Amino acid sequence: MARVEIRSESCKSCQYCVKFCPKGVLAIGDKVNSKGYEYSVPVNMEACIACCICARMCPDAAIEVYK
Amino acid sequence: MEKIYARTKTIQEDKVSGFCPGCMHGTVIKLIGEVLEEMNIVDKAACVLGIGCCGLHMDYIAYDNTTAPHGRACAVATGMKRANPESLVFTYQGDGDFASIGLGESVSAANRGENITVIFINNGIYGMTGGQMAPTTLIGMKASTAPKGRIAEEHGYPMHMCEILNQLTAPAYLERTSCNTPANVVKTKKAIRKAFENQLNGKGFSMVEIVTSCPTNWGLEALDSLTYIEEKMLPEFPLGVIRDK
Numbered sequence: 507m508a509r510v511e512i513r514s515e516s517c518k519s520c521q522y523c524v525k526f527c528p529k530g531v532l533a534i535g536d537k538v539n540s541k542g543y544e545y546s547v548p549v550n551m552e553a554c555i556a557c558c559i560c561a562r563m564c565p566d567a568a569i570e571v572y573k
Numbered sequence: 574m575e576k577i578y579a580r581t582k583t584i585q586e587d588k589v590s591g592f593c594p595g596c597m598h599g600t601v602i603k604l605i606g607e608v609l610e611e612m613n614i615v616d617k618a619a620c621v622l623g624i625g626c627c628g629l630h631m632d633y634i635a636y637d638n639t640t641a642p643h644g645r646a647c648a649v650a651t652g653m654k655r656a657n658p659e660s661l662v663f664t665y666q667g668d669g670d671f672a673s674i675g676l677g678e679s680v681s682a683a684n685r686g687e688n689i690t691v692i693f694i695n696n697g698i699y700g701m702t703g704g705q706m707a708p709t710t711l712i713g714m715k716a717s718t719a720p721k722g723r724i725a726e727e728h729g730y731p732m733h734m735c736e737i738l739n740q741l742t743a744p745a746y747l748e749r750t751s752c753n754t755p756a757n758v759v760k761t762k763k764a765i766r767k768a769f770e771n772q773l774n775g776k777g778f779s780m781v782e783i784v785t786s787c788p789t790n791w792g793l794e795a796l797d798s799l800t801y802i803e804e805k806m807l808p809e810f811p812l813g814v815i816r817d818k
Binding site for chain 2: 507509513515516518519520521522525526541543556558559561562563564565566567568569570571572573
């Protein structure tokens with residue numbers, strides 16, 4: 507059981523987390539934050555293996571991982 | 574459930590970085606912060622920021638920092654380190670700052686073997702000032718001051734700072750890394766840690782050159798900039814340890 511938490515206000519929609527997640531947990535959602543970016547959201551949380559690759563790649567320190 | 578990857582405390586809790594989407598300045602700042610925390614030396618850290626986009630995290634990080642006149646970060650860091658030898662003094666500079674405007678200060682500090690650490694961000698272009706050509710701009714790469722792309726006969730060739738400093742006797746550690754893949758991010762973090770440890774052990778000048786992207790001034794989407802790094806930047810700037818003594 508693992509979980510990622512994304513600070514939607516910090517996300518700038520670069521999609522590095524989406525590209526590098528080996529399990530397809532994340533995707534760009536259809537809501538926007540106050541800066542106008544469509545932020546990343548977990549769409550398949552059950553598949554998360556807590557590898558932390560998304561958090562390491564995130565340039566904006568927007569992702570935290572729980573296990 | 575336990576938090577296994579936490580946002581570093583060296584970034585202010587309520588702040589959002591001022592960098593463009595996909596800019597790897599943020600990645601490197603995060604890695605520096607994580608290394609400082611893991612080594613338990615946040616209180617000792619004294620960062621000298623260059624001018625340009627690298628100065629944007631002045632209000633983003635939570636440890637001591639100052640900004641040097643354009644290009645002079647290594648000279649300012651020299652003074653700080655000599656006055657406070659117990660501090661961990663590092664500069665954070667872009668290619669325009671370190672390799673162009675501050676070339677004299679940078680090479681001189683390396684030649685003196687100053688016991689400082691340089692984090693050198695190489696994205697091949699001036700960012701904040703508007704995408705002008707940098708010394709590290711690739712042949713054929715477009716810049717606002719080279720609208721047809723860099724032409725060797727007119728503008729010279731990309732400069733390789735690690736290799737240039739490798740001609741000097743004094744530097745202790747020179748490594749080139751990137752942040753374009755998860756593996757390279759881990760390697761970059763290790764390199765930053767080693768460079769900081771060198772300073773604490775009094776080994777002298779260490780530099781980590783990090784090949785990063787500038788999606789805005791490259792005119793690319795963030796994801797496409799990763800491909801550009803892999804296909805264009807890395808063949809010109811091969812990764813690896815250039816010197817470790």
